[in-house]
Amino acid sequence: MLEHGGNLGDAGRRFGRDDWVDLSTGINPHWYPAPALPGNAWHRLPEADPALAKAACAFYGAALMLPVAGTQAAIQALPRLRAPSRVTVAAPSYAEHAHHWAKHGHTLTQTPFADLEAALACSDVMVVCNPNNPTGATVPAPQLLAWADTLAARGGWLVVDEAFGDTAPQQSITAHAERPGIIVLRSIGKFFGLAGIRLGFVAAEQSLLMRLADELGPWTVSGPAQHIALAALRDQAWQRQSRAALAASGARLQTLLGEAGISSSGTALFQWWPEPQAEALWQHMAERGIWVRLFQHAARGIRLGLPADEAAWQRLHTALHQWTLR
Incomplete structure (x- = not known):
């Protein structure tokens, strides 16, 4: 199978840690709060609703x-x-x-x-x-x-x-x-x-x-x-709030990368840039417990999703700063 982001099991086995900031996908880190399920949800055949x-x-x-x-x-x-x-x-x-x-x-x-x-x-x-x-x-x-x-x-x-x-x-x-x-x-x-x-x-x-x-x-x-x-x-109220929050977070991520000298592109959910030292940057981040998406071959570069909380933002900021000072 092809490799994808979100593979924290692989990350843990390779680097021997479980305190990951997972930025390897472009998935909203603040997911929709799932409602309670009907009592028979696991019993009935799932006919199309x-x-x-x-x-x-x-x-x-x-x-x-x-x-x-x-x-x-x-x-x-x-x-x-x-x-x-x-x-x-x-x-x-x-x-x-x-x-x-x-x-x-x-x-x-x-x-x-x-x-x-x-x-x-x-x-x-x-x-x-x-x-x-x-x-x-x-x-x-x-x-x-x-x-x-x-x-x-x-x-x-x-x-x-x-x-x-x-x-x-x-x-x-x-x-x-x-x-x-x-x-x-x-x-x-x-x-x-x-x-x-x-x-x-x-x-x-x-x-x-x-x-x-x-x-x-x-x-x-x-x-x-x-x-x-x-x-x-x-849930239109949740959708409106999430679009606004993701737009702000996406802009923050692009700005943070820009402060580290990285010119990126992407969406409200992720940023990507071609990186000549992609493997070295991926290794640098992984050693600091930040799991990013490494792209090799034709799309040689790095993709980052959104941190989930302020502590994760600060860990990313520190790791990027250390990368610029290496």
Whole structure:
């Protein structure tokens, strides 16, 4: 399997400590407070609750949405729904996309964001993370919709992974996902901080969602996950407060990095920068109990999520200061 953030077990075994400040994911450190579960939540088969899809449509602005067991489930299933195709995946981006399209007989090309327009002519499927993970780069919504029209005219798809899109809803094309050839992935895990319940949503035209549902099979989302997510999607007061708090924290993180001489980009949930001494900085942080996301190979750099409290902010500040003085 590919390596991902959040692997504190690996961190502990490698560095022999358990007092980690975990900045290795872009997950909201102040997660939605899960409500109490019904007494039979662990007993009943988890039949799909229509109220959950309705709440997701209202929150994301979509006409139709399919709940899935995290966007990962859709990422793995979508390549199985097409005959061998020419697939362009924006790079660098979330590695699972390229990994799974390559496994199912498709011709895969990984293309920098700046070259996606030119790659459109030789693509049947284009996959874009927007905002991008790990760099935070974005493609304007009108441009994405134009690409989708071009692809749809020849039976192609534009797959847009908006897992980190909840803090910048103006960039989303979810409201247009009923149009042919558009598939949008959304995640409960990032903004709501509920990665552990494994729940995401797919927006697309009805015929494609029906094919995807058949591919995934019954009972894909647990009953407890449905109950918790329904409360989160309906809680507008929490959503407003969290967007404001995340915007402030994201700006603070970028400023803190700037004070250490690091020019970063990202979203309200994380910052990333190309780092020529990426391995050395990762080691420096780990030795101080700060677990960051190291990217090697094409996306050589570091990604930091948000500290959870003031003590964690101060530990990060100290570690960055020590790095600049080395």
